[in-house]
Amino acid sequence: MSIFHPDFYQLLLHIDQDFASEARTQRCRCCGGVLHSARYPRKPRGLPCEARSDCDFRYSFCCAKCRRRTTPFSVRFLGRRVYVAAIMVVVSAARASAGTAAASRQLDTLGVPRSTVAQWRTWWRTQFVSTPFWTLGRADFVPPVETDQIPASLLERFTATQAPTPLIWLLRWLAPLTSGSAASNVREGR
Numbered sequence: 001m002s003i004f005h006p007d008f009y010q011l012l013l014h015i016d017q018d019f020a021s022e023a024r025t026q027r028c029r030c031c032g033g034v035l036h037s038a039r040y041p042r043k044p045r046g047l048p049c050e051a052r053s054d055c056d057f058r059y060s061f062c063c064a065k066c067r068r069r070t071t072p073f074s075v076r077f078l079g080r081r082v083y084v085a086a087i088m089v090v091v092s093a094a095r096a097s098a099g100t101a102a103a104s105r106q107l108d109t110l111g112v113p114r115s116t117v118a119q120w121r122t123w124w125r126t127q128f129v130s131t132p133f134w135t136l137g138r139a140d141f142v143p144p145v146e147t148d149q150i151p152a153s154l155l156e157r158f159t160a161t162q163a164p165t166p167l168i169w170l171l172r173w174l175a176p177l178t179s180g181s182a183a184s185n186v187r188e189g190r
């Protein structure tokens with residue numbers, strides 16, 4: 001399945017729904033209150049028209065007692081970026097590994113400016129590799145992943161072990177990065 005196919009984003013939406021259901025059943029991490037839906041709108045770029053409705057909101061919850069927000073993990077969004085996570089990973093990986101001319105032309109149809117791709121590549125090589133998530137997570141890969149080729153080198157590892165959907169497995173692996181509130185639950189053992 002390709003990032004250019006709308007069914008890919010429906011699958012990502014279903015994974016996010018599972019993450020949201022799990023987060024909601026855990027209740028508020030601060031006071032134990034009931035969590036109510038408080039999803040917020042998103043306007044991601046680069047998607048096929050048919051997939052926009054699958055990525056036009058982010059799941060989030062608000063505690064009925066203390067009003068604190070809980071945002072579950074996501075495979076659709078990587079932080080507050082305006083492009084969906086799959087596009088960020090694939091475009092960054094293709095540019096890092098200098099894919100074929102045909103692949104580059106197809107990626108150019110997404111309309112991601114070169115300056116944005118350069119910012120993503122800088123993020124992968126500096127901020128991502130300095131996160132506690134990566135400090136702990138890199139131990140999952142033997143031999144070590146080439147950090148100067150991330151995310152291409154990560155995608156290669158998932159291609160070798162998680163076929164036929166390596167991108168989805170990589171996005172699931174990256175999911176703890178997508179939520180400060182949900183990630184704190186993981187760190188605290190909740």
